[in-house]
Amino acid sequence: MDSRRLGRLRRLRTTRTAASVLSATALALTLTACGSAGPGAGTGSATMWGLNGGDQDVLKHSVDTWNKAHPDEDISLDFFANDAYKTKVRTAVGAGKGPTFIYGWGGGVLKSYVDAGQAADLSPYLARNPEVRDRYLPSVLDNGVVGGKTYAIPNGRAQPILLYFNRDVFARAGAEPPRTWSQLMALVPKFKKMGIAPFALGGQSKWPDLMWLEYLVDRIGGPRVFADIVANKPGAWSHPAVTEALTKIQQLVDAGGFADSFTSSAADNGADLALVHTGKAAMVVQGGWLYQNMKSALPEAIENRTIGWTTFPTVEGGKGSPANLVGNPSNYWSLSSKATASQRKAALGYLKNGMFSEAHTQELIDSGAVPVVKGIKKRLEASQDKDFLTFVYELTQRTRNFTLSWDQALSPAQADALLVNLDQIFLKKIDPHQFTARMNATIEE
């Protein structure tokens, strides 16, 4: 990779790194957040906190357009780095100073907002405005439901986790992307003999490890296994599918399936994608956002069709349907229950008429992402990224089970324990039974 390309990739990395830097100072920031940056009450206009990178420009444009057309219902928009945002918004919401629009992922964090009475119930609004509800792909809308009521409405792109591979490397090896787990294991020695790492993995970032566990458990035991875990059923982690998945992961580590020093390699700065793009690794399991990242940072990977993609392989004898997906069904907007009447009016108006307007949807598509709305197949087919977009769209449309990334779905305390213990599995510091015991302990509390 020449230095210019690497530079572009670095910039991509820098955003994520800057995110971690910012969250380091979050402790200090939260203090000020309570005191001064509480745009919640009084100002009249609705407030919205978005995330840097990814959809930033598209969102900004969508809100700017809305504000121009509705000067009396304007929305003031601020952006934050991912990790810093997660800490900041939680503290702000806890102090009753959160934004009108709370950006989220659904899952455990959303549930904690609901439990604390901070998120507004949007079910009556959806009942009054069925056209809002009906525009979404159903597998995606479900994820904003807590206890039968909708508290979060999808606001962007579907991001299932996929298996990406380097087409040139596979052509040289005369191999096909694996469709089953045994095919995957058989590819490992083949690539190793060529001096190529079978899989890149940003192990230092910890969360990419999780993708392996999520898919393996789903493919082996079906979505019920994790549904029980999320429901905090005692001993849910002891399901044999979890143990088998962890064993398979350690077998893959032992076989040398991951790039040397993968535990030093960070996905936050795109090192895993860079390894595959440069042909040092053959494959990587990563989120749907990887394509959007490539489009902005490594357009030649798309132009030259270097990188291909497919679904995660099936496991022989497994119960999970190969159509099941894991990842981020979408991001979501929740509305603060503390919003004033005028803020609420502006917010609901935007959700209905501003978000997923023709132009907004088109801009999402142009950025290399799949909007989570129905009836856009033709527009996706007209896109220059149609191969990827229609692939993801069909997967998302067809699937019955789109499991949210576990670190988002679980409570924050469980997610933290999960990431640390899974890291220990990849490092082979603990065995599957120790993992199961430690994770069961987080349920019994």
Next chain:
Amino acid sequence: MADTSTPLRRTHEPGPSGWLAAPALVMFLAFALVPLGIVVFLSFTRWDGLGPITFDGLGSWRRVVADPATTNALWVTAKVMVFSYLVQTPVSLLLGVFTAGRQRYRALLAVLYFLPLLLSSAAIAIAFKALLDPSFGFSAGVGIPALARNWLGDADLALFVVVAVIAWQFIPFHTLIYQGGVRQIPASLYEAAQIDGAGRVRQFLNITLPQLKYTIITSSTLMAVGSLAYFDLIFVLTGGGPGEATRLLPLHMYLTGFQASDMGAASALGVILVAVGLAVALLLQRLGGRDRSASQLEGV
């Protein structure tokens, strides 16, 4: 002579008004004691940062004490403290003595040594993280594959890498302290020693080191208590990983509070951190002898 006159003078001559300490005291009260009190209070509660704060008695404390992660964090902190001390003290002492010399080239080198002082911890962490990347880091840049180790991903190695980066960041600061200390030693002591025929090593051991006693105590206290506060650098560099290999107590506290949203347990960890810090600082003061203001220059 000084011993008897000092207390007398204090009682009879009114010193500067005690009110001069007021601004500092107010700041200390508002930003140290009050938050500390709140943290002690929170450690007896259960709070996820969002919902209501509920009283939980010793619940958080029990969880924290029983959690193997706490023991691990204390152990990792102790290791970082000891290793940092062992690396930083000799190097900064020698560099301090060296840069205290008035030669031109030494002044020039001193400027270079002090450069890391200008950089923020976060910047240092990001730079080292990039340099240590096994695939695209320093080793790939200069083409020395032997350097492509699993620096930050090997549970046995990462701690030492962290200690090394901390040393890189803080040695300049302690060098500066030692440089100042050495420059305060009267030249007459060395002249006398030279007349007595003492060589350089002898002068260093018998004059420089004893004269630097209080500088060493100051620097050691800063180092030891400082290593209880290492957070930003490690948070960005390793995030506590791999596994929990570099999850120091302050980092563990932050992650428990702001990532796992368990404010009760995080507050208990905070109280432990304060207690350990105070104990270490007091111990070092004790080691330095009680009468800290005693002169070392009798007879000069």
